[in-house]
Amino acid sequence: MFNDQSFPPVGFSSQASLDKSQSTANIQTEEIRFQERENQVLESKDVETQTVRQDKNAPHVDYQKLSAFLKRVTPSVLDELDEIYGSTAFDGYDVATGGEPSSSIKLLTKFNTLNEADAETKISCVTWSAGGGTLALSYSAVCHDTWCNHTSSIRIFNFTKEDQFPSTPNRSLEVNSCVTALSYHPVEPSILAAGLFNGDVLVWNLRDDKSSAPLQLSAHGDSLSVVQWRPTLVNGVFPLVTAGRDGYLLVHKLTANFTNVDLYKRFKISKEHNPSEKTRPRSASGRKERAVEPGLCITALNFSTIDQTIFVLGTLCGGLYRCNIDHGTPVEGTVYSSRDTMDPVVDQFERHEGSITSIISSKTCDTFVTSGTDKEIRIYRLSQFNSLHVIGVEDTAIGLSWVVGNSNIFAAYGAGQIIMFYNLENGKNMPEMLLKTNGSETNCLQFNTKRDLVAIGVSKGNLEIWKVPQNMVY
Template sequence: MFNTKSFDVVSFNSELSTTKLETSANVQTTEIVYAADDTQTTETRSVAIQTTSEEKANVQVDYDKLAGFLKKVTPGILGALDEAYGTNAFDDYDPNVTEGSFATVALLKKINTSKESNTQIKVSDLSWSTVGGTLAVGLSHIYHEAWCDHLSTIQLYNLTVEDNLTDTPTKTLETNGCVTTLCYHPTEPSILAAGLSNWEVLVWNLRNDDSVTPTHVCTHGDCVSQVYWRPRSVNDVTLLLTSSKDGYILIHKLTANFTTAQLHKRFKIVKERNPVENARPRSAGGTRERAAEAGLCITSFDFSPKHSSIFVVGTLCGGIYKCSLDSVTPIEGDNTLIDPVIDEYERHGGSITCIKCAPLRDLFVSSATDKEIRIYSLDEHVSQRTISIDNTVVGLIWMIGNQDIFAAYGADAFIKFYNVTDGKSITCANFEVTGKESISSLRINSKRDMLAVGDVRANVGVWKFPRHLF
């Protein structure tokens, strides 16, 4: 059915055409025509609106009920205002943000507060009133061979609206002993406390210009080293703390418009015992207590802003102690005498000259005659940093603006600034404030952005110190 057959090959030649068909064409858009039309409203309308006058009704006021309401709410409002009076919420606020704002330190005034020809009078302490309008200058003799029987003064200078200090004191308070320490009340601008070399503590109410008779608060057993107003809370009484070289810290309640002082508590830093002693005297209840020995000479103390009952005490022998107002540990033999110590820090190699607690941190700084400034945490026994200095620092103070910066002053004519976070010196802000005299006191006026500096020759200089300098 199927068979095989072969055929011859058939072939053809391929050709490539090299000729291409080309066509030219032009494309042109049609011309665009623009036209402008004006649009105008054809109708305008004005409408005037005016309120009609309405005669107000005569409102009846029950003045007895109003007086009762005001009497009820006034104490609470006044207490809240007192609490907010010293707020620093606007400390860093500068309404003048132009480049022409004040940016340098400038001397505004320099006066000599001593009218005597001898050079044995120094500025022992300074204090600004809480509103910043008055500067109190305490004077003292430099040397005391024995009991202080010098007649001294506290001079009050007022600031004008233009930040000028008066050339002469507006008021002079006479004292029967050299002034060692001053402190204006934190909320009452007319209340001033002072400690004297003859062991007395006095309080003046300067609201009445006719009377300059002070209230006698107490008499210590030695020279008064510090007076301190504890900020009170709402419905709380005013407390004045005083320390002395006799080793006591006394707490006083002041009532009746600061004319009556009542002893509230007595604290005493008792002397350290020899570690090799094994036996400690026991109380009747069987608990161990500190022995009743001579108190340590107290040179400085300061309260922690974050813990209202905690304060740190420095002593003449270089000891630093953490204390509490709430301590209830009695000293043997006297239940009215309390040992406030709850902890102890690493000691200095010399006498403590100043202690200041940081306003924003759980830290404090200390200075001593061993020519060291130390930075401590409130919760650690050993110092975090040690700053070695060339001269003895007699005082420390926190600056305005940047509250991590503190100033150190003392046995030279310079003020030096340090950052508490790293302990480094801020060299760009160092400046010489007096001639060649050692600085004895420095105080900040946060309301006017000023600092007042006193020296050992009774000179006082007031400087403009802008808070944005650091």
């Protein structure tokens, strides 16, 4: 079925052609044709118009009525002009740049206000006058071991006619003790009040350049911590509120062009005690034991702008109290008659773990801010016991201040050279508004409400004037 069989090989030679076929073809595009046409503009004509000339009658003016009107409105206009004198609303305005003012924080001037012999002295307080054209600053020893035997001074600087801040004072007031509190009158630019370490309260009327004798008010038994003009009138005058480390809060009424003074009210916080010690600390003078008296050192207070009968008071041991200046209960065991000394406390808030260093009240709502030696800044509401926000700070804040131009921004200053800015609504820091002084610490600070300026007393007696434009406030 299957057989083996062999066949001889069959071969063939390959044949490759290297010649390629080629052909040529021509392509002709169509000819492009152009055509030009002329356009004729429309004919225009000029037509002249002739206006009709009419004779205008001169308006009738009743000069007697005009004179009566000017006499009626002139006093009010002059008052308004005096009120806005020194305003810097249009500072930095440049029409060529679209009306955008400068927005940079910058140092205008810095100089040392002390002599070489005053190495152990610091600027304790700064305050601007009501018109914003005068700055008063005071001095105190850096440290007091016992009682104060120093003499001190208050120096007053006025802006020049060229709107420059001078490096030499225009006037100096000598006092017999270190100045611990200083405040210009909120309306009268020539009235200045000071509280001393020895408990004296002095008021000057600087309108008369020849006389520098102050009016002395009822003295406290210890160092003054608060000298503040109450923001509302009582019988046509702004009362002066003072508080000290003797635990007393005094309300003074100055009358007859600030030549007479009456002690209007006397308060003391009878509930305050030191929760960490069995006995209360001795007074700063070392002369009197406080354990026999109710109350403790008052370190800060501020009136509410919503209800100006209400104020918040802070103490040496961290107590925070809501008080009413028109109500109170008698305090027994005080140096003065119990009939005259009242306790104004209405309620109390969550305490700080350290001494209260500053209290400021919001200008638009029932909120206030406190700082303490426990390195905390707290935001409270008058109607709540607990704080809304607690801000931890790296350096102890010894003072707080509202920034001019925005009621929700406040500044905190103290042991460090950096001044921090915070938002009241959320308690957050605002790094875009950072201000760094040239000193190792900030002793005092106050914004000028009429100019975009802030005066800062730093270490070694140096005074710095910074420009902080209002449009920096977001």
